[in-house]
Amino acid sequence: MKALVALILLVQLPIHKAVPAAPAAPPAPLGCDDPESEAAAEVAVSYINGHSHHGYKFALNRIENIRVLPQGLNNDIIFLELDLLETTCHILSPTPLANCTVRSFTQHAVEGDCDVKLQKLDGKLSVLASKCHSHADSSEDVLQVCPDCPLLTSLNNTEVLTAVTAALNDHNSKTPEAYLRLLEIGRAKIQYHPVHVVSVEFAVAATNCSAKEAKDNVEACQLLPDDQSNFGFCTATMVTRPSQDLRVDCQLYGHQVPTPDIPFLSRPGVTYTQPGQDTSAGLAPSVVQGFTNHNLRLSHNNPFASESASSEFPSSVLLSKSVAKRAVAEVAQHDKVPRPVGFVPPPPPCPGKIRHFKI
Numbered sequence: 001m002k003a004l005v006a007l008i009l010l011v012q013l014p015i016h017k018a019v020p021a022a023p024a025a026p027p028a029p030l031g032c033d034d035p036e037s038e039a040a041a042e043v044a045v046s047y048i049n050g051h052s053h054h055g056y057k058f059a060l061n062r063i064e065n066i067r068v069l070p071q072g073l074n075n076d077i078i079f080l081e082l083d084l085l086e087t088t089c090h091i092l093s094p095t096p097l098a099n100c101t102v103r104s105f106t107q108h109a110v111e112g113d114c115d116v117k118l119q120k121l122d123g124k125l126s127v128l129a130s131k132c133h134s135h136a137d138s139s140e141d142v143l144q145v146c147p148d149c150p151l152l153t154s155l156n157n158t159e160v161l162t163a164v165t166a167a168l169n170d171h172n173s174k175t176p177e178a179y180l181r182l183l184e185i186g187r188a189k190i191q192y193h194p195v196h197v198v199s200v201e202f203a204v205a206a207t208n209c210s211a212k213e214a215k216d217n218v219e220a221c222q223l224l225p226d227d228q229s230n231f232g233f234c235t236a237t238m239v240t241r242p243s244q245d246l247r248v249d250c251q252l253y254g255h256q257v258p259t260p261d262i263p264f265l266s267r268p269g270v271t272y273t274q275p276g277q278d279t280s281a282g283l284a285p286s287v288v289q290g291f292t293n294h295n296l297r298l299s300h301n302n303p304f305a306s307e308s309a310s311s312e313f314p315s316s317v318l319l320s321k322s323v324a325k326r327a328v329a330e331v332a333q334h335d336k337v338p339r340p341v342g343f344v345p346p347p348p349p350c351p352g353k354i355r356h357f358k359i
Contacts, residue, residue, distance in 0.1 A: 032063040032352030040066070040078050040125055044116040045097070047127040048084070048300060052091050054184060055294030058084035058112045058134070059102050063352040067307055076120045077128075079307040084112035085356055086134070086293070090186060090203050092231040094253050102356050106146040108189065110136050110293045111359045115305040129305035132296035137359045150191035150199065152292035159240075160188040163198040167236035167248040172214065178206035179214035179221050180232065180250065187293070196241040206230040206252060230255050 030037050041063050049057045064081040071077055086109065089100035103109050112134040118127050139151050153160060164185055172179055183203040191197040206229075207214070209221035224230060232252035239245040 029349060030066050030068055031349035032066055037063055037066045037080075037352070040080060040118055040120070041082060043125045044080055044082060044114070044118060044127060044130070045084065047116070048112075048114060048130055048132065048296070049091060049097060051130070052296060052299040054298060055086075055091060055134075055186060055296070056110075057087045057089045057091055057093070057097055057100055058296070059087050059097060059100065059356070061085045061102075061111075061356050062354050062358075063350070065350045071119075074122045078118040078120060078125075079305075080114075080116045080118065082112075082114045082116060083351075084114060084132075084134075085359075086110035086112070090201075090233050092183075092203055092253065093233065094256055105137070105357055105359075106142065106149050108136055108139075108142050108149070108152045109357075109359060110134055112296050114296070114300065115307070117305045117307075129302040130300040131302050131305035132300035134293060134296040136292050141359070148193075150189040150197070153188050153190045154292055155185050155188060155294075157188065157190070159190060159198050160185065160200055163188075163200050163236060163238040164202050166238060166246055167200065167234060168202075168204070170246055171234065171248050171250045172211045175211050177211065177252075178230070179209040179211045179218070180204040180234075181207050181221070181223065183231070184294075186233075195239055195243075198238045198240070199236070200238075201233070201235050204232045204234055204250060204252075206232070228255060 041060055045058065045060050060082060062083040064083055065079075066081075067079040069077045069079075085102045087097070087100035087102050089095050089097070093100075112132055114130060114132040116127060116131075117129040118125055136152050142149055142151060164182065168180060168182055181204060183205050186201040186203060188201070189199045191199070205223050207221040207223055209218075214221050230252050232250055234248060234250040236246065236248045238247075
């Protein structure tokens with residue numbers, strides 16, 4: 001009887017089954033202004049400037065979006081969408097980006113849009129691919145704010161080419177130093193009233209001739225070899241009406257030691273046209289015809305930099321991203337919960353803050 005009672009009591013005891021541990025929650029998605037995002041953007045911008053072959057350095061204006069795809073232990077693929085703004089520093093300038101001035105809105109700013117794919121392996125970031133496009137702000141936007149501001153004009157405009165030729169000839173005729181050769185025209189603006197002024201900026205390189213030697217045989221003047229190369233930058237203004245005036249300022253940077261991953265062979269100075277053909281602003285005429293700025297696309301056009309073109313993102317992940325975006329939008333639209341006085345909702349994770357101004 002005792003055995004029967006013991007059996008009954010045993011059956012009535014609660015049965016505890018081993019419950020498997022819940023899977024660890026995935027890490028919260030990065031916000032565009034998080035330190036990790038800004039560190040990745042800094043590496044991306046440095047890569048873009050270091051691998052551009054024409055034009056100016058660009059500075060970060062805004063992180064538009066960031067996506068992280070874990071690949072394994074301490075191994076992530078990162079996709080960035082960046083909004084950049086052109087600075088006053090030519091890509092050949094040794095000036096650190098932090099010391100380069102972003103062109104103001106009224107200077108007819110140029111914006112860059114870039115997709116960058118990076119890998120973070122054991123804490124180290126490296127760029128795998130980049131795809132960019134850059135364009136000047138619309139003339140209408142500039143004139144609305146500053147009706148008298150001169151606008152960017154085509155790099156191969158006849159007046160621009162005339163001003164560059166006159167400025168470079170003027171400098172070479174007055175200097176006892178090395179004869180300079182045009183590499184490319186960077187920017188040009190024309191002011192029509194109250195005086196007619198052509199303002200130009202252009203990159204130059206020193207040759208193996210003095211200015212005096214160049215007068216005797218300019219065709220013999222060649223760019224200095226890599227171990228002696230000396231690039232520079234010139235600005236000039238030429239007034240044509242009602243009076244005539246020409247002002248030129250050229251500065252040489254001095255020899256710079258090329259970095260292992262960016263040899264000077266990929267820099268301006270060896271891919272440009274020879275004297276007598278400089279009217280294409282350092283590029284084939286078909287490239288600069290009608291364009292007011294050097295497009296980042298010429299140096300950054302890898303389609304795999306975009307998240308949608310990457311093999312790491314299957315279609316199901318991209319679909320879930322779109323669904324998630326719609327869900328967030330719907331919640332924001334229909335959220336009618338009353339908030340206490342003084343409540344400030346947290347900012348959305350992306351896009352991030354604007355560092356300069358929005359075009």
